Amino acid sequence: MEELARLAGITVRTLRFYRERGLIPPPRREGRIAWYDDRHLARLRTISAMLERGHTLSGIAELAEAFDHGRDVADLLGMDSPTEETPVRLTPEELADRFAGDVTPENFAAALELGYLATDGEEIVHISRRLLDVSAALVREGIPLAEVLAAGKELRAHADVLADLxxxxxxxxxxEEDLPRLRPLARSVVEAEMSLALDRRLRKRS
Structure with a gap:
């Protein structure tokens, strides 16, 4: 426990408090010895990052309880209604490889807050293969993941307005029954308008 607290940059008292609140899973026990591993350290770093972003301990505890006690992943991701997006299951190592080591605790917490990510046992679930692939491509082009996520948060507000319109x-x-059938038309309109808007932006710069 002392070693875990030191690596996480917190006190043993804080670690005990987190464990009592259910913010971290129980350690593996061998007799009277309790073993913590990298999963516990990753969880503690994520908690610290989420606290820095203004989340409350109660909110983090609710999220941790949902992850650790089998809430349906689709429900966690807000995908209980029909969707064209395909979730992707990844190991933590695969997620890190996708983003060339840019998956910091702060970025992980931001992705959780956006609803891009959830955890299901040992796996991480991304809400959308298309978003995952595009985000990874932008990072490979040299754009920091933190900025990609910030842009995603701003874009979501605009996307909600377009969806409502x-x-x-x-x-x-x-x-309401007509919405799923006509959904592809809405997507085509948005894609065409985005393409035209980019054309206009490029002409202004040339």
């Missing part, structure tokens, strides 16, 4: 349009002339 399209849904309101359909509901004025149809029903």
């Amino acid at each position: 399209f849904a309101d349009l359909i509901l004025r002339h149809g029903t």
